[in-house]
Amino acid sequence: MTSTIGDQDFSISLDPANGAPMYRQIIQQIEYAVLSGRAKTGDRLPTIRSLAVDLKINPNTIVRAYGELEIRGIVETRTGSGTYISGKMPDPEDGERERRIQEVLGRFQREMRDLGVAKSELVGLVSSMEE
Amino acid sequence: MTSTIGDQDFSISLDPANGAPMYRQIIQQIEYAVLSGRAKTGDRLPTIRSLAVDLKINPNTIVRAYGELEIRGIVETRTGSGTYISGKMPDPEDGERERRIQEVLGRFQREMRDLGVAKSELVGLVSSMEE
Amino acid sequence: MTSTIGDQDFSISLDPANGAPMYRQIIQQIEYAVLSGRAKTGDRLPTIRSLAVDLKINPNTIVRAYGELEIRGIVETRTGSGTYISGKMPDPEDGERERRIQEVLGRFQREMRDLGVAKSELVGLVSSMEE
């Protein structure tokens, strides 16, 4: 159920079991692509219609996601042309990416602790993760 | 913003950055406590009102979480007395806990990948996590 | 006071004299509709708001009923679209329906006994029930 789209740099996938709403998953993944350097200023995002088809969701959901990304200044829409990664990075400093990483790490740590997985076991688990 | 409550075994915390609704976060943490063995049959949960105060949220949200846990048979309510871990564990077999661990691991892996963190870096990150 | 809604297959009514809470009465009637075969997989339930208006109760009460039916796997919600009878019947075997019938019968018998209605009179009463 993890439909994937775009060229290798812009693959977006939805996880229905994730709990997070689809539009937010899309936003997050594009933000992350920018923060990680995989998406660079001027790169063109998939069209709303194609992304909707590929992810099998309503185009309005993509509109929402792109719209919110534009409000945040992360993307730019040029009517009739498409949606592009903006010149303004979400947070020019790498601090933002660092912050996100720590956030994800913290959530991971907390959930594993709640599940009774000792810190010493975590390293083993992570290093044995399949691709 | 991660207010914490209860004795050391039943600490429940909300993460506002976590997209999941609050009532679901509460459910998850209690399920995890049971799966990990930290919460045992007969243990008393915090009262609805006290948890609401500690988490600074509306009591109805706790009511909802506890109610859903009861439907799932994880918890038992004795009106006028309190809410208790039920005799029926969610899945006595350890399979359920394993499944949840894999789920968390998968989500972690995916989010880190999206943030551009290489698998090789993950082990380092995890092993250097602060307590 | 028995407001009725929907098309002939999905009429739901509340009985204020019935001690059971409203949300439970709603759940029961939908369960029964499924068990009796009147409601079939894929059938659409009344919308939350329309049912609330028809029954003259707060929408949240319907939300709760539908939510619990979803947890039990009887119903499936597609946000933005509606609520539908799920593919998973509560108990495909007819055993469940039989069990419910016996339950209702037992309660009836007990209440009539308490009211001093002899068993011999019961048959007469039942056969003379108006439509």
Added chain:
Amino acid sequence: MTSTIGDQDFSISLDPANGAPMYRQIIQQIEYAVLSGRAKTGDRLPTIRSLAVDLKINPNTIVRAYGELEIRGIVETRTGSGTYISGKMPDPEDGERERRIQEVLGRFQREMRDLGVAKSELVGLVSSMEE
């Protein structure tokens, strides 16, 4: 789980699956006993303590039930002596009993209809009820 108490005329039983709160079930059964003529003016009810023990519930619940019955004028408490059926019947006319019977009958009819039991089958079901 249907603990029973008292002499043959005042047997009270609780049905936990009934949904109705316990104190209401107690009230109902005493009312019905009066309406059906099984309980007559001056008859002594079980003591609060003995009934609580027999039904395995909290004495306060009995206190509530008896208290409400007193408010309605159905019973009378004589301090230090016990609780007795009052001289004032709830509704001297037999109309009240009739009304209750119709109420029970109506609920039965509705639930059976909801379960898809035809009226023609009902008579058979009722006449074949075990004691």
Added chain:
DNA sequence: GTGGTCTAGACCACT
């Protein structure tokens, strides 16, 4: 328009 989450606050049932 359809469902989902949450708050504030009331009142009830029960220990």
Added chain:
DNA sequence: GTGGTCTAGACCACA
């Protein structure tokens, strides 16, 4: 004081 039900109303996510 503990849990249960309900209302009124706000705001969000989605089609």
